[in-house]
Amino acid sequence: MGDPGLSKLQFAPFSSALDVGFWHELTQKKLNEYRLDEAPK
Structure with a gap:
């Protein structure tokens, strides 16, 4: 079934x-610095 x-x-x-x-x-960082900011880091 195919090439040996x-x-x-x-x-x-x-x-x-x-x-x-x-x-x-x-x-x-998420809790203390970024908070709810969803901008790319």
Whole structure:
């Protein structure tokens, strides 16, 4: 069913790492600096 010289398409499992410091700082900026402003930053 296809060219035997071609290999099958394979996917690597998705892995992500959370950067807690980034999300904490973003939360603080949203609460204290940006507030309800939705303009791009």
